[in-house]
Amino acid sequence: MDFAKKVGLEVTTIAFVANLQANISTPGNHSKKRIFSNEIKKITDRFSNNNLAYQEFESIIRGVMLTWCFSNGKIDIIKLGNSLLEKYMNNL
Template sequence: MVNKRTQQKIATQQKIFAAAVQLTKEHGFTHISIKDIVTAAHVSTGTFYLYFKSKQDLISQVYYDHLNQTMQALLTRLASQSMSPLTKLQTLVAAEFEFAATMGVEITTRAFIANLDANLTAPGNHFQQRTFTTGLQAELHAAIAAGEITRTDEATLFLELETMVRGLMLSWCFANGSFAIQTTGKQMIHDFFAPLV
């Protein structure tokens, strides 16, 4: 059980992050200051530095926390719904593209940069941050067990799925958001799974 102080800390971090995301969408990350962020979040500069060392640190810390929370909430909702494991898996993958679109191309790009940088000093950091992937793996396993997916090389299939997701997100970042990641993602999900069923 999370205590009240921890809940307050998480809520404050998310409020600061939400302000940074909104300001970045409006003005661009390089054109906003920590002062702009704290003003929009209605917190003090001291509060910002209590949790983060810099703007980039804010993005690298909170992006994946927020992604995990979003995906874990979706996993919980899907658990109570009567849909096939394959449909749940496809819904989860689509949600990753929706999350990136919601965060915006600049924040997503900066999260990738921070994550790649962190991986140089702490290999495997990316996989440790993405705690919801166990839910994705469970749905893939269930889809294979139910005969919805004909391939049984689960580890390789999961790596291919994750590579498709990250690859599209990176392509979207490189293209500076010039295509609709959700629409393209939906087509790629269909194309990925079509030969497997």
């Protein structure tokens, strides 16, 4: 969430659009050779070595970023993201 906030709303929104368009032509492409996805996988593997934990964690992060985009930056992406990720990690 820090990265999204740093690069800004416009760049984050454009990245979502580009990733969705790329995924239409090459399904599953969003997770290949992506630093973001690889870092999430490393984090989740420390707690649970199953793909479901990775998918859940990634969904929370992407969901928070997308919600931030839909709100035109009006929500606090850091506060919302930290709250949701903390709840998730406490329940692993």
